[in-house]
Amino acid sequence: MKTFRRVYSKESLAELAALTNIQKTRVFRILNGADLKWKEAEVLNQLIKKKFGSNFSDFFYDFVLGKSKPSDDKKINSREMEKRNLSYFYFLTEDRK
Amino acid sequence: MSSLLLPERELIDCIKDQRELNIEEVMAFMSFNKKFILKIIENLKTKNILHFDSIQRIKLNQAEIEKVNTNKENLEEEVSDILRDLFRAYLLRKDFVMDFVMEGIWMSPFEEKLLQCKKAELTSLLSSMRKNRPKVGFSKKLIVYAGCDYSRLSRFSVDSLGS
Structure with missing residues (x-):
C-alpha cells in the first residue's frame, strides 16, 4: 500500500476510488491499514505495473501476498523485509536511461 | 536490534569522520542516485544510527554502530549476505568482481x-x-580473504549443526 500511495501520491480519495474501481470508503479503510483482499491487491499491482512498465519486479508483490513462505525466524523476516523494501525502492527510483 | 544492509x-563508511554531509560527494562515492541515498539516510535515522538537524549537519551515533558491530547475530547476517552477493556477482561474471578464490590446497x-x-x-x-579517507579519484574496494584448516572447518560445519 505504501508503494501504491507513493506511486499515486497526488491522487485524491475520489480519484483513487475511480482509478481502482473500489468504493471510496473501502479505499479509505485500505489506506488506513485494512487488510487487502486478493482482487484489490491485484488491481493495485496492475496500476503500479501500468505506471512502471512491464519489467516491474513481481517478487515484492509475491512477498506481500504471502506467496513466498517467510521463514519462522522473526529476525530474519524483518531483515529480509527490509532488504526487499530497499530493493523495491531502488527499483522505483533507479535512473532509467 | 536492527542489523545493517x-x-x-x-x-556509514562514506560519511564517517565527516561532520557535514555533501550529497553530491556521497553520490560520487556511491553508485546510487540522490533519492536512494536519502532513503538510506532515512533508514539509518530510523535505526538511530544517524542524527541530523538538517541534511547538511549529520552525526553518526557511534555507540549504536558499536552495538550493531558487536552483535554476533547481526554480524553473521551481514557477512553472510555480503558473501552470498559477492559469490552471486562472481557467478554472473559481473565485471566489478576482481576475483573469487576458494580452493583446498595441500x-x-x-x-x-x-x-603466513x-x-x-x-x-x-x-x-x-x-x-x-574518501577522496576524488579513490575507489572503495571490498577485500575478503580467509584461510583455515580445511578438515577442522569441515568438522565444525557438522559440529555446529543444531547449535
Missing part, C-alpha cells in the same frame, strides 16, 4: 610459513590503506 553500511610446513609471510605483508598493506 550493505548500502547502509557503505553509506601445504608443506614450509609453504605454510611462506603463506605473504599474509603479514598483505595485512600491513591493508592496515596502511585503512587510514585513507
Whole structure:
C-alpha cells in the first residue's frame, strides 16, 4: 500500500476510488491499514505495473501476498523485509536511461 | 536490534569522520542516485544510527554502530549476505568482481610459513590503506580473504549443526 500511495501520491480519495474501481470508503479503510483482499491487491499491482512498465519486479508483490513462505525466524523476516523494501525502492527510483 | 544492509553500511563508511554531509560527494562515492541515498539516510535515522538537524549537519551515533558491530547475530547476517552477493556477482561474471578464490590446497610446513609471510605483508598493506579517507579519484574496494584448516572447518560445519 505504501508503494501504491507513493506511486499515486497526488491522487485524491475520489480519484483513487475511480482509478481502482473500489468504493471510496473501502479505499479509505485500505489506506488506513485494512487488510487487502486478493482482487484489490491485484488491481493495485496492475496500476503500479501500468505506471512502471512491464519489467516491474513481481517478487515484492509475491512477498506481500504471502506467496513466498517467510521463514519462522522473526529476525530474519524483518531483515529480509527490509532488504526487499530497499530493493523495491531502488527499483522505483533507479535512473532509467 | 536492527542489523545493517550493505548500502547502509557503505553509506556509514562514506560519511564517517565527516561532520557535514555533501550529497553530491556521497553520490560520487556511491553508485546510487540522490533519492536512494536519502532513503538510506532515512533508514539509518530510523535505526538511530544517524542524527541530523538538517541534511547538511549529520552525526553518526557511534555507540549504536558499536552495538550493531558487536552483535554476533547481526554480524553473521551481514557477512553472510555480503558473501552470498559477492559469490552471486562472481557467478554472473559481473565485471566489478576482481576475483573469487576458494580452493583446498595441500601445504608443506614450509609453504605454510611462506603463506603466513605473504599474509603479514598483505595485512600491513591493508592496515596502511585503512587510514585513507574518501577522496576524488579513490575507489572503495571490498577485500575478503580467509584461510583455515580445511578438515577442522569441515568438522565444525557438522559440529555446529543444531547449535
